[in-house]
Amino acid sequence: MDWRKWIIERLPEKLRVTGMIAVCMVLTLPIRMLYEEFVTWQKKMRTKVAGTPQVCMLQKIIRDELGLDVRIEEGNGKPIDFIIKTTFVDVDKERRLFALLDRYKLAGKSYGYENAGIMITAQWTGFVCELANMESEWTGFVCELKGKRDNSVEADVLGYGFDLKVTAQYPVSEPLPIHFKVGSETTERTVHYTSTKENQAVIFPVDATGGNAIVESSVRLGITEDDEYVYEFRLI
Structure with a gap:
């Protein structure tokens, strides 16, 4: 005017x-x-009222509101219906852009967003593992992996130190080594315990030539676990 x-x-x-x-x-x-x-407000309101989801109208609205030039490309619909491509680094404008798109796009339509002005950098300070796809196919039965049970093993020195009694809470099919020393010997002796039922006791006679007896403090279990059990050892 x-x-x-x-x-x-x-x-x-x-x-x-x-x-x-x-x-x-x-x-x-x-x-x-x-x-x-x-007049400025009236022009803006007329644009909003006349706004449609057409590509040319969306581009005009974004240019008038934010001063941005955007390119809109058609998507494949799975799951993106159209793609917004632009270049800027203003985070506040980015939020306003999303608000405008949500307001004017058709209901039920989805869009992707590509901004060439944003660059993400990363620095690795250790080893980087390559991500690979792996496919597996089972043609037979698949066994469930179960945890190992605890099996309590007790040892008792009998007969003034000339016999060693060993008992396990559960049956032991694989030979279980029990180490011990006799008298002043520096080399350990070993017996192997197996059982077929729960709490089955096995007595091992010890050759105590010269009257030497088992040193109780030297009795120990040779292993802590096997394929079936985790062993807990106790000297009584």
Whole structure:
């Protein structure tokens, strides 16, 4: 709107002088500013009301609202219906862009987003493992992996140290080594315990030539676990 012309047309001919026109322009400044704001708001509202999900309209709305040039490409619909491509680094504008897209896109449509202005860098300070796809096929029965049971093993020195009694809570099919020393011997002796039922005791006679007996503190279990059990050993 030409405000100068509008003011001159409303002044009497005798008052249409430069000084009076300047005074009127100053006095109408607040009204002119309000009018310009109203025109801007009106234009924006008309754009919103007339907005459609067409590609050209979406691009125009984004350009007018955010000052961004975007390119919209068609997706394959599984699951993206269209792709927004642009280049900028303003995070606030990115949020506003998503809000505009959600407002004007067709209901039920989905979109992807590609921003060439954002770069992500990463630095590895250790080993990097390669990610690979692996396929497996079972052609027979698959056995369930079960945890090992605890099996309590007890040893008792009998007959003044000339016999060694060993008992296990559960049957032991694989030979279980029991080590011990006799008298002042420096080399350990070993017996192997097996059983077929629970709490089955086996007594091992010890050759104690010269009257040397088993050193109780030296009796120990040779292993802590096998394929079936985790062993807990106790000397009684």
